[in-house]
Amino acid sequence: MQSATLANNKDNYTSAATSIADLRDLSVKGLVRMLDPQSQLFCYRLWKSAGGLEREGISHRYTMMTVLGLHRLAATGEHIPLDIQAILEALLRDTSWVTSAGDLGLLLWTCAVVAPDRLREVCRSLKVKGALNRYSDGRAAYTMEVAWLLAGIAHCVLGGHDDESEIMEEGLAAFHLLKLNSGPTGICGHLAKGRTIQGLLRGRIGSFADQVYPIYAFSMFALACKNEEAKQMALRTARTICQLQGPHGEWSWHYDSSTGRVVSRYPVYSVHQHAMAPLALFAVADVTGEDFKDSIYKGLSWISNNELGMDFVDHSNDVIWRSIYLGRPYAYIDSALRSLRIGNGYAPSGQLSVKYECRPYELGWLLYAFAGR
Numbered sequence: 299m300q301s302a303t304l305a306n307n308k309d310n311y312t313s314a315a316t317s318i319a320d321l322r323d324l325s326v327k328g329l330v331r332m333l334d335p336q337s338q339l340f341c342y343r344l345w346k347s348a349g350g351l352e353r354e355g356i357s358h359r360y361t362m363m364t365v366l367g368l369h370r371l372a373a374t375g376e377h378i379p380l381d382i383q384a385i386l387e388a389l390l391r392d393t394s395w396v397t398s399a400g401d402l403g404l405l406l407w408t409c410a411v412v413a414p415d416r417l418r419e420v421c422r423s424l425k426v427k428g429a430l431n432r433y434s435d436g437r438a439a440y441t442m443e444v445a446w447l448l449a450g451i452a453h454c455v456l457g458g459h460d461d462e463s464e465i466m467e468e469g470l471a472a473f474h475l476l477k478l479n480s481g482p483t484g485i486c487g488h489l490a491k492g493r494t495i496q497g498l499l500r501g502r503i504g505s506f507a508d509q510v511y512p513i514y515a516f517s518m519f520a521l522a523c524k525n526e527e528a529k530q531m532a533l534r535t536a537r538t539i540c541q542l543q544g545p546h547g548e549w550s551w552h553y554d555s556s557t558g559r560v561v562s563r564y565p566v567y568s569v570h571q572h573a574m575a576p577l578a579l580f581a582v583a584d585v586t587g588e589d590f591k592d593s594i595y596k597g598l599s600w601i602s603n604n605e606l607g608m609d610f611v612d613h614s615n616d617v618i619w620r621s622i623y624l625g626r627p628y629a630y631i632d633s634a635l636r637s638l639r640i641g642n643g644y645a646p647s648g649q650l651s652v653k654y655e656c657r658p659y660e661l662g663w664l665l666y667a668f669a670g671r
Contacts, residue, residue, distance in 0.1 A: 317598070318668045321572065321611070321618070322371065325661035328616035329364060330379055332658040338381075338388035340364050340662075344617060346654035351615055358395045360659040361385065362404045367665030369412045374670045386413055390420070399429045399436035400443030406450030410457040417459050426451070427464030430471050439475040439490035441504060445511035448472040452518035466523075473519060473528060476512050479504075483558030484535035486512050502555045506570050509539050509553065510578035517581040532582045539575075540593040546604050547596035549575055565623035565653070568610045571597045572618060573663035580667060606650060617656035618664075625651055 332341050334356050342355030365385055372378045389405070396402055402424055409417045430436030435443040451469035459465070479486045479501075486508045491501030516532035519525055542560055543549060549570040552561040575597050579590035601618065602609040610619045 318671070321664060322376075322668060324611065324613060324616050324618070325367075325664050326371070326376075326378065326380075328656065328661050329368070329658055331616065332364075332661075333380060333385070338384050340385075340658040343655050343657045344615075345656075346615075351617075357658070358389060359401065359404060360657060360662070361389060362408045363659035363666070364662030365389070365408055365412055367662035367669065370669040371665045376669075382412070386416075390416060393420075393424060396424055397433070398443060399433040400440070400446045402426070402429050402433070403443065403445075403447030403450035407446065407453045410450065410453035410459065414457045414459070417454060417457065421454070421459070421465065426468050429468055430475070436475075438496070439479060441476065441479050441486045441488055441508040442511050444472050444475050444479075445515040448476065448515040449511070449518050452515065452522040455522035456518070469519065469523070472515075473525075476515065477531065479508075479555070480512070480531065480535070481555030481558060484531065484538045485509065485553045485555045485558050486535065487555040503561055504553050504555055506539075506549050506551055506553070506567070507574065509535055510570075510574045513539075513578035514581045517578075517585045521585050529585055533586050533588060536579055536582045536588075536590060540579075540590065543593055543596065547571065547593075547598070547600040548604065549597060564650070565621040566600070566604070567621045568601060568618050569620070569657075569660035569663065571600045573660055573667050576667040577663055580671070606652070608652065610652075618660060620653040620655045620657070620660070622650050623653055624649055 328344075329340070331351075332344060332353065333339075334341055334353070337356055339356045339358065340361040341353045342357045342360065344351050344353055365382060368378050368380060368382055372382065386408075389408070393405070396405060405420060405424070406417070406426070409420050425432075429447065430439075430444070436447070448469060451465055451472065454465055455469070475490065476486065479490060481487070481502070486504045487502045488500050488504045488508055489496065513532050513535050516528040516535070520529035520532060538558060539549065539553075542553070542558075544563065548563070548566045550560040550563045551565055551567070553559070554561050576594045579594050582588070583590050601611060604610075604622065606622060612619060
């Protein structure tokens, strides 16, 4: 029986590897059309209108995430039909858009990985020390943004830029905040519970993003600083979300940090399936040696084997459609029933809809997670 299971897993991984190669190619093609040629920054989203796909806005955050993915793919020897250096220069030409600890963390992460020669300049001009107190997302201890800062600082250290004590001090402060936001099973709330009114109302409930980015940040911090506690925290959260993974491989949207339970299943986002969960689970696996491939590839299979029986990969437009969502009032009913532990959180297909849009970070994180794997 065990031999048969191992053989089946090997076949599944081989099939998934073929699919990932296709998804990498699609992602690069899709990102070419998502780049705004005037600003040399990536758009906020592509969305499906009556007239076809339309590009909307620009996003510095999405640009950083996308550059990280493109750079990692380029490092494997793949041809990238985009000028990564020009995009990076567009980001660094004027950094007035850095208005949060999360922005700063992503920029540190990007420079540490893509342009380490620019790192000292960025650290000096944007002042890493005191960032958590200087920016509102740091003061309220928003989990995702604090995790980005911790990941950025960890990558600074991994890149050899650890000679200034202020970087490590801020990293330890970010680590401490994430610990406080983490519940007994490792599930993280959205922000600190007691610092703001919003924290009192929303502090214990965290999104899937509030789980995966801490897993990644804890893993990188453990690697950079030989921190055993961070490694164990990454492992605890990773094990918990895998235990809560749905039967189609779906990653749910909201979790209760106090009970360690799923609060609301929908929307289910394709980026969680093909990019963000793999990004986090590969990172913790690399640091701890624990194997999360079954959960990674089970999640990946949701892209074409989901509640609607729909393939979210659209090769004709080089996109992966964004999500399945539950319309109102069903979304409120779903959350209420789950909070009362009534019902399983699954909705009839007639109540579910598809969001026909794609954002560049979704394809960027896919490349970052799977490049070279």
